[in-house]
Amino acid sequence: MSPSVRDCLVSAPGKAILHGEHAVVHGKVALAVSLNRRTYLHLKATSDGTVCINLPNIDTFLCWNLSELKQLLEAGQRLDFDLLKRLRDFMGLTNGNLDTSNMATLTFLYIYMSLFGSGELPSLKVSVWSELPTGAGLGSSAAYSVCLAAALLCASGAIPAPLKEWDHTCRWHQEDLELINSWAFQGEMIIHGNPSGVDNTVGTWGGMLRFLAGKIIPLSRVPLIRILLTNTKVPRSTKVLVARVKDRINKFPPIMIPVLDTVDAVSSTCEKVLTEMTREPITGEHYNTLEELIDINQHLLNVMGVGHPALDMVCRVTLAKGLHSKLTGAGGGGCGITLLRPETDSAIIQSTMQDLKDCGFDCWETSIGGPGVQQHSPFSIKEEILEILNRYGVPRVTEQEDGLTL
Template identity: 25%
Template sequence: MTSWIAPAKIILFGEHAVVYGEPAIAVPVASLKAEATVKPSTDGFKIIAHDMDAVIVRYDVSLIEEPLQRTLALLQQYTGKSLPDVEIHLRSSIPMASGLGSGAAISTALLRAVSSAMDADLSDEIVNSLVFEVEKIHHGTPSGIDNTVIVYEQPIFYVRNQPIERLSIARSFKLIIGDTGQKALTHVAVGDVRKLMETDPESAGKRVKAIGEIAVAARRAIETGKITDLGVLMHENHRLLQELTVSSPELDQFVEAALSAGAIGAKMSGGGRGGNMIALVTDDCAAAVANALWQAGAVHVFETTVA
C-alpha cells in the first residue's frame, strides 16, 4: 500500500490579474491535503472517493468532462498504458470550491498514485501540465497557479508562460485562513472580470495592472522581511478586487473582523464571491483573529506558516 499526498494552496497576491499576464504569489498549505492510496484490486481499476460517500468511480470515456475521468484519460493518453488493476482510495481535508486548490490537489495526488502503479515515471513538469488541463474543467480559463504551487510544493512568484520562480522567504510569517463556507465557482468570477475587461477596458485594465504592481511590491517585502509592508499591500489588493466585483459581503465582513482583532493585514484569496480570506497575524494576535473569524461566521479557520 502506497500513498501520494498533495497540499492545498493559498494565493497571497495577484488573483484574477494573473490571467492577464500579471504576477501572483502563492504558497502551499501543508496542513490541508489530498491523499491517494494505492491498494491491490481483484476487480479491475477503480477509485473509491471517501469524501463523496465512498462512491466507486470506474473509468468511463463518455464522462470525459468529469475531473477524475479527465485525469485518467490524460494519463493514459500521455503514457500509452492502460489503467492497472488497483484500487485508488481518495481522501481530502481541503474544503471544496473555496479557493484552496482542492481540485488541483486531488488531480495531483491521483496522477502520481496511478502513474506509480503503472510504473510510469512522470516528472513534476509533466504532472503540472496534465493537472493544468484538468483545471480547465474547474476554472474555464485557469491561471495555472493552483497546479503549479501544488505540484512543486513551494512558495512561488508566478507569471503565466514564464519560468517558475521560487520565493526567498527572509522572515517567516503566519496566516489565518477564514472559510466563508460559500462554494464559489471560480470560472464564473473569472468570466465576469473578462466581461469588465471587454466593456470597460481602461478602468478594469488599470485595476488589473495595479494588482500586478502590488504583487511585485509584495515580493520585495517578503524577500526583505518587511512583514508590516505586506499588511498595507493586502489592504490595497482587497480594495481593487472589490472594485473588480469579485469579493462578497461575507468576505468583506471577515476582512474587517480580522483587522479589528489586530491582524496586520487581510484580504480575500482566490476566485472570490465566497471561499476564503486570509489574515496576516503575529503570534500575539493569532488566537484573537481566529476567534473573530469564528464569531463572524467562518465554517473553517486554518492556520499556516510561510517559511
C-alpha cells in the same frame, strides 16, 4: 486479464495566494505559497476488471467496467477534446454544467484514459481524502489533480516510484515533477476552464513562488510569516468566478486592464518587501507595507467583482483587532487570509479567531511552505487519514519480515 500497476500513496499540498489571484490568469504576476494541509491519494491495483474512484470529501463513489471504457478509445489516439467529449457523453453530461462530483470524475477519467489509453486499461481503485476544504480558494482542485497525475503516472511506469524501502516520504526529480505538473494542469483545465497554472505548480513544487505566464521563480529565501486562514464556508466555483472576471474585462477594457496592472504592481512590491525582509532586520515598517498592500489588493479584487459580504466581514472583524485581511484564491466566498505581525499577542489572535468563529466561520492559524507532491510510506501519514483511506480499500499497515506492505 488487465495489466497490473504499481500501488502508490501520494500527497500534495493546498496553497494560499498572497497576491495576484485572477490577474495571474491574464498574464500578471502572482505570489503563492503552499500550505501544511494536504490531499492524500491511494492507488491500488485490483483484478476485477473495473476502475473505481472513492472520493469521500465530495460523496462520490463510482466504478466502471474496463470493457465499457475501452469502447471510448480509438486506437493510438492521444487524449484531446474529442475524447473529453466522448467522456462527457459517456457520463451523460450533455448540458455542459459540471457539478463538483462530475468535475472530479471527469478529471480522473481524462488523466486515466490518456495515460493508459494506448495500451491495455488496468483494473485499479483510487481513494482520495483531503484536509483542505473543497471549493474554498485553497487550491483543493489543484492538489487533487497533482495527486491524480503523480499516482497515475507512477502506476503507468511513466515516472519511477522514488520511495525506497527505508524511506518514509520521497520526492520526484525535476523532470518527473515537470511531467506531473503538466498533467495536473490538464486536470485544472477541466475544473477551472481557463487556469493560470499557479495552483498546480505550487502543489507540485511546494514552497513560496512567483508565477508569471507559466514561468516559475521559487523564492528560496522567505521570511517566516504567520497567517490566519478563515473559511467563510460560502460556496463558490473557481470556474464561474474566472469567467465572471473575464466578462468584466471584456465589457470595460479601459477600466479593468489598469486594475490588473495595479495588482501586478502590488505583487511585485510585495515580493520586493519580502526579499528585503530576508536581507535586513525586519521592522514594523515592513509589516506596515505588507498590510497596506493587503488592503489595496482586497479593494482591487472587489472591483473585479469577486468579493462577498462574508469576506467583507472577515476584513472588518480582523481590522477591529488591528489585523489586515484579503480574500485568497477565486473569492466570491471561500477563504480569506489575515497577516499576523510578529508582535501580535497570542491573546489578540485567540480573540480574533473566536470573533471569526462567532460569525459562523472556520478559522485556524497556519504555517506556510509545506513540501510539494510526495510519495509516502503508510508510516508517514497521520493515523486518522490512513483510517479514512483504509475504509475505501487500503489494507491496514502490517509490519512484515521483509519490510512494510501497503
